[in-house]
Amino acid sequence: MRIFNGTALAARLNAETQARVAELGRAPRCRVLLDGSNAGMAAYGARLADSAVAAGIDLETESYPQAAEVLPRLATLAADATLDAVATLYPLPAGVDPLQAALTLGAAKDIDGLHPENAGLLALGAPARAPATARACRLIAEDIAGPLTGREVVLVGASRIVGRPLAQLLLDAGATVTLTHADTRDLAAHTRGAEIVITAAGRAGLIGPDHLADGTVVLDVSINRGAHGVIGDVDLAALADRDVTVTHVPDGVGPVTTGCLLANIAATACEAGS
Numbered sequence: 004m005r006i007f008n009g010t011a012l013a014a015r016l017n018a019e020t021q022a023r024v025a026e027l028g029r030a031p032r033c034r035v036l037l038d039g040s041n042a043g044m045a046a047y048g049a050r051l052a053d054s055a056v057a058a059g060i061d062l063e064t065e066s067y068p069q070a071a072e073v074l075p076r077l078a079t080l081a082a083d084a085t086l087d088a089v090a091t092l093y094p095l096p097a098g099v100d101p102l103q104a105a106l107t108l109g110a111a112k113d114i115d116g117l118h119p120e121n122a123g124l125l126a127l128g129a130p131a132r133a134p135a136t137a138r139a140c141r142l143i144a145e146d147i148a149g150p151l152t153g154r155e156v157v158l159v160g161a162s163r164i165v166g167r168p169l170a171q172l173l174l175d176a177g178a179t180v181t182l183t184h185a186d187t188r189d190l191a192a193h194t195r196g197a198e199i200v201i202t203a204a205g206r207a208g209l210i211g212p213d214h215l216a217d218g219t220v221v222l223d224v225s226i227n228r229g230a231h232g233v234i235g236d237v238d239l240a241a242l243a244d245r246d247v248t249v250t251h252v253p254d255g256v257g258p259v260t261t262g263c264l265l266a267n268i269a270a271t272a273c274e275a276g277s
């Protein structure tokens with residue numbers, strides 16, 4: 004088994020973003036809304052704030068207000084002419100509808116591709132902003148496996164921020180895409196036929212030796228926190244002797260996701276102009 008670390012790819016992305024921001028001639032301004040009591044969101048927010056400084060982006064995190072105040076807060080941020088971009092990290096506070104949140108924020112500042120206009124452009128195969136995690140997975144798959152034209156890719160999980168948008172991005176890249184989910188009957192039958200498996204199910208140990216053919220590249224998006232620390236969906240111990248490549252958790256997809264969100268912020272600010 005080989006382990007892929009995303010740090011070098013993230014560093015290349017961040018250097019490109021830094022150059023783009025320098026060319027723009029001002030610091031893009033972004034607000035990230037999150038629930039600080041959710042360890043996954045807090046880690047992402049802290050990582051984003053750190054990397055933003057190096058890229059020349061003015062990024063502040065902010066805790067979600069109580070549920071009834073989320074839409075009014077998003078309306079205020081949407082109207083704030085000094086802000087280029089706003090990220091609303093999932094899951095949203097209980098009782099807040101993701102579609103209403105995206106509509107209230109509007110398409111222009113939506114850097115994670117959650118607004119129906121951005122998601123719709125992506126679904127049509129048009130140039131579009133896509134969720135950072137999905138973009139990161141496409142980049143990593145190409146970095147490890149080369150061009151995706153004609154490749155068999157199986158996705159595990161059909162969420163709004165990973166599986167669904169990623170299926171579109173991979174289709175754009177020419178891959179043959181299978182989207183599996185919680186109701187898929189025989190998961191292993193699908194993943195065994197894949198050259199690339201991308202799992203974002205959030206279930207530790209889900210992907211083991213019976214799921215993978217020799218030579219498979221596995222992208223593990225999940226960050227499961229438990230007694231054994233932070234682990235993904237892949238049973239690494241059971242695959243130790245196998246000819247497979249697996250991305251590290253959390254240093255595989257994680258840092259590249261951060262890099263893609265910063266790239267999306269810079270692109271949004273460039274569209275808005277100086």
Ligand SMILES: Nc1nc(=O)c2c([nH]1)NC[C@@H]1CN(c3ccc(C(=O)N[C@@H](CCC(=O)O)C(=O)O)cc3)C=[N+]21
Nearest residue numbers: 043044046047050091092093115136253254257258260
């Ligand atoms: N709308 C939305 N878009 C997201 O992209 C999104 C989201 N909501 N909700 C939360 C999850 C989580 N997520 C992470 C991305 C990178 C790291 C990451 O870079 N982690 C660090 C540290 C991880 C750790 O220490 O646990 C690392 O990889 O080095 C973590 C978590 C994006 N998410």
